[in-house]
Amino acid sequence: MKKSDKKEKYQEVAYYPGCALEGSGHAYNRSTKALGEKLGLKLKEVDNWNCCGAMEVKNIDPKLQTYLSSRVMSTAANKMKMDVVMAPCNGCYHNLKKAEYDLENDQDSRDVVDRLSKKAGHETYQAGQVETIHALDWVKDTIGEEGLKERVKNSLEGIKIANYYGCMYTRPRHIFPEKDAGPGSESTSKPHFMDDLLDAAGAENVDFPLKTACCGGAHTLSDSDTSTRLVSNILQTAEAAGAEVIATECPTCHSGLEMHQIRAEKTLGIKTNVKIIYFTQLLGMALGLKPKKVGLHENVSDSFDFVKKKGLA
Amino acid sequence: MELSEIGQRLDTLIAQPPAPEDAPELLSLGEKTLEHWVIAKGREPTDDLREGFRLLALHRQGADKDPSFNACRETCRELVYHYNLLTLPSEQGPSGQQARMMAMVANHLFLFISGKMETEQLGVFCCASKPLRETVDVKGNAH
Numbered sequence: 468m469k470k471s472d473k474k475e476k477y478q479e480v481a482y483y484p485g486c487a488l489e490g491s492g493h494a495y496n497r498s499t500k501a502l503g504e505k506l507g508l509k510l511k512e513v514d515n516w517n518c519c520g521a522m523e524v525k526n527i528d529p530k531l532q533t534y535l536s537s538r539v540m541s542t543a544a545n546k547m548k549m550d551v552v553m554a555p556c557n558g559c560y561h562n563l564k565k566a567e568y569d570l571e572n573d574q575d576s577r578d579v580v581d582r583l584s585k586k587a588g589h590e591t592y593q594a595g596q597v598e599t600i601h602a603l604d605w606v607k608d609t610i611g612e613e614g615l616k617e618r619v620k621n622s623l624e625g626i627k628i629a630n631y632y633g634c635m636y637t638r639p640r641h642i643f644p645e646k647d648a649g650p651g652s653e654s655t656s657k658p659h660f661m662d663d664l665l666d667a668a669g670a671e672n673v674d675f676p677l678k679t680a681c682c683g684g685a686h687t688l689s690d691s692d693t694s695t696r697l698v699s700n701i702l703q704t705a706e707a708a709g710a711e712v713i714a715t716e717c718p719t720c721h722s723g724l725e726m727h728q729i730r731a732e733k734t735l736g737i738k739t740n741v742k743i744i745y746f747t748q749l750l751g752m753a754l755g756l757k758p759k760k761v762g763l764h765e766n767v768s769d770s771f772d773f774v775k776k777k778g779l780a
Numbered sequence: 781m782e783l784s785e786i787g788q789r790l791d792t793l794i795a796q797p798p799a800p801e802d803a804p805e806l807l808s809l810g811e812k813t814l815e816h817w818v819i820a821k822g823r824e825p826t827d828d829l830r831e832g833f834r835l836l837a838l839h840r841q842g843a844d845k846d847p848s849f850n851a852c853r854e855t856c857r858e859l860v861y862h863y864n865l866l867t868l869p870s871e872q873g874p875s876g877q878q879a880r881m882m883a884m885v886a887n888h889l890f891l892f893i894s895g896k897m898e899t900e901q902l903g904v905f906c907c908a909s910k911p912l913r914e915t916v917d918v919k920g921n922a923h
Contacts (some may be wrong), residue, residue, distance in 0.1 A: 634851045656854055676858040676885050681851040681892050693895030700891055704884040 470651065473608040480551040480605060481543035481597070482510035485559035485718075486518050492556065492718025494762030498747035499555050499602055501761050505754050506610050506618070513543050513552070519562040529569075530579040536566035537580045540599070541592035555602035555747070557635040557717035561642070563599040568642040570594040601636065602747065603660040603716055604653075612667035620755035621779050622669030628749075629675035629710035629741070630661040631701065633720040637679060661716055661746050668753035673708040677701050682727075684719045691727075695734060698727035702739040711773070712742045714749055721745060725767040742770045752779040783816050783894055790887045798883040800874035803866035806886045807835060810859050813890045814838035820897055821846070833860050852892045858885045 468476075488496035503510050516539050518524070520532025540563060543549045554560040569576040571594040584591040600608075610618075637646060637655035646653040653660050658679065662672045682701060683694035702724065705713050715721040724743045731737045744766070751761035758780050763770055774780045781789075786809050793802055811834055815825040818841050830836035839856040843849040862882035866874040 634854075638850060638853075639847060656857060674881075676862065676881050677855070677888055679854040680888050681855075683892075683895060690895065690899045693891070693898060696891045697888070697895060700884065700888050704881070704888070707880055707884060 470608065473604075474611075476598075477508070477551055477553075477600065477605055477609045479509035479511065479549075480553040480600070481547055481549035482512045483516055483519075483539055483543070483552050483554045483559060483563070484512065485516075485554060485556040486521070487556050487558070487718035487722075491722045494765035495555055495718050495721065495745050495747060497760075497762035497765065498745055498751050501756055502606070502747045502751045502754070505751065505756060506606070506614075508605070508609055510553070511547060511549065513539055514546055516542065519554075519559045521558055521562070525562065530576055531583075532562060533566045533569045533576050534580045534583045536562045537570060537592040538584070538587070538589065539563065540566070540597050541584065541590055544592065544596035545590040550597055552597050552599045553602060553605045554599060555716070556719070557601075557633050558719055560599065560601045561635040561638075564642040567594055567599060601716070603664070606664055606750070607660050612663055615664060615667040615750070615753075619668050619753050621753055623665060623749060623753050623777075623779075624669040624671075626670050626712060626749075626777055627673050627710050628665055628670045628712045628714050629673050629705035629708055630658075630665065630678055630714050630746075631675070631705075631716075631720060631724070632658045632661065632678050633684070633715075633717045634679055634681045636717065661714055665714060665746060665749060668750055670714075670749070673705075673710045675705060675708050675710065677704050682720055682723050684723045691730065692734070694723060695727045695730045698724055699731035699735060699737050699739070702728055702731070702741055703737065705741050706739055710741055712744055712749070714744060714746045716746050722767065728768060742773050743768055744770055781812050783813070783890075783897075786813055786816075787890055787894065790883065790890055794880075794883045794887060797876065798879040799876060800866045800879045802879055803863050803874075803882060806879075806882050807833075807859065807863045810856065810886050810889050811835050811838055813886075813893050814842055814856075817842045817849070817893050817897065831860075833863075835860060849896075852889055855885060855889050855892065859889060 484496050500510060517535055520535040525532040540552060543552045554563055581591045637658055640655045646655050666672055680701060681697060683697040713724060721743060728739060748761040748763060752774060758774055790809060818825045818838060826837050826841050828837040830840055835856055839853060862878055862885060865878045
């Protein structure tokens with residue numbers, strides 16, 4: 468699809484916040500909506516949406532996860548007549564993409580989804596009815612770097628940022644056919660969409676080698692020590708790379724980084740000062756939105772003094 | 781080299797801090813870490829090269845039938861990337877910062893694999909892994 472076609476197509480999208488954005492990731496929900504409003508992009512929340520199946524269902528019954536994700540896409544396509552679903556959470560985004568792939572390629576998955584959809588009393592989702600995109604695609608393809616540059620009121624100049632994408636945004640490659648598709652597309656080995664957008668808002672992106680490294684998010688409760696050690700290494704590496712801020716684009720990664728930053732100090736005696744802020748919060752403030760408007764007060768870690776010092780508040 | 785010794789050596793190198801000359805050792809520590817994972821899965825670590833690196837061949841072997849192991853694929857590739865930065869001729873020459881980053885990446889690979897072995901109950905790291913112990917037990921029982 469041409470970039471100009473995407474620009475048109477993504478102006479109004481079905482918005483699938485997912486469970487995390489209703490709870491621990493509410494700051495991401497708030498800032499995504501505020502950013503969309505500021506940029507003139509319309510979000511129509513998916514009616515009566517359900518959990519995408521997350522890791523828990525997928526590990527026990529992958530086809531049930533496919534069904535759960537397909538129901539979200541079915542509602543968007545058949546009930547709301549939308550052709551794009553935007554999911555800001557890496558887990559939701561990944562699961563909807565996986566469901567799309569399974570329904571395209573696996574007859575058993577199609578059969579299970581059809582049976583459960585009939586039982587639940589809604590139309591069965593057919594592969595290709597909607598396109599699932601991430602919040603990064605949404606901003607990048609509608610407004611883009613040039614559009615952001617024109618709109619920046621409070622430049623992020625002087626802020627050194629390590630962009631952290633987590634491991635689910637690009638993995639596994641085969642469920643993201645639009646990535647690694649030549650110039651302008653996202654890379655699965657070295658993603659750059661967040662870097663591009665924050666650079667356009669004036670930030671200085673540091674060379675961060677762990678941008679897709681695992682943060683141990685899946686084991687944050689079952690094996691907290693492993694998660695703390697992994698997160699602590701990510702935070703220390705970001706600081707060693709010169710970053711003052713880690714920009715995030717996933718609620719699970721974000722809350723994991725925040726909580727294990729505190730836990731690392733308590734259990735390992737390792738203190739790091741790098742701030743953890745959603746990219747939607749950074750872009751929102753760059754466009755002139757107040758910190759509270761983008762939910763900075765809902766983050767676990769306190770970044771108010773930092774953003775004030777940097778002229779964003 | 782036991783897994784715990786790899787962790788201790790990485791801690792030492794990071795604290796020094798690491799120098800560009802440490803690049804071969806850091807790459808080797810990455811390989812040794814992956815060997816533990818492969819052995820824990822009951823396989824013989826490969827000596828093959830992939831794209832010129834045993835590290836990448838070992839990662840591929842470790843990810844066989846276990847796609848979740850690909851969560852460290854890019855970490856392995858970053859390790860190779862930094863090794864190349866530090867060892868291939870360049871106008872700027874290698875820097876201490878690049879060596880530091882390579883050590884942090886090697887440490888992440890170590891933390892990921894040691895954590896994964898723990899959560900999958902693949903064994904105590906200072907001795908043989910669970911599958912290997914089970915194999916030994918089965919053989920022992922047979923006698």
